[in-house]
Amino acid sequence: MKSLELKFLNEDEHIVTISLDQPVEPVDTQAVNDAMDEILTQNIFFSSGGDLVSKKSARIVERNVTPVEL
Numbered sequence: 001m002k003s004l005e006l007k008f009l010n011e012d013e014h015i016v017t018i019s020l021d022q023p024v025e026p027v028d029t030q031a032v033n034d035a036m037d038e039i040l041t042q043n044i045f046f047s048s049g050g051d052l053v054s055k056k057s058a059r060i061v062e063r064n065v066t067p068v069e070l
Contacts, residue, residue, distance in 0.1 A: 001065075006036055007057045011050030018045065023060060032058050 004023035008016045018039070036055045039045065045052055 002060055002062045004032070005059050005061055006032070006039070007055075007059075008036070008040070008052040009054045009056050010047045010052055014047070014049045015056055016045070016047045016049070016052055019061075025060070027060060 001021065002023060002025075004020045004027070006018045006020070008018070010016050033055075036058065040052055040055070043051055
């Protein structure tokens with residue numbers, strides 16, 4: 001399963017990650033940038049370290065899970 005991780009810094013300078021499942025590929029970097037800017041502008045997410053204050057990074061993460069039978 002793939003997800004898009006948006007990473008921000010909060011007021012305490014800790015990383016806060018927002019993860020979105022099943023991102024559209026190929027990734028439109030301008031759309032991701034614009035969405036992250038809008039998240040910061042709207043100030044709609046709160047973290048234990050305060051408001052989100054800046055963008056840190058964004059990445060696609062792919063996770064493969066294989067169950068082990070016991």
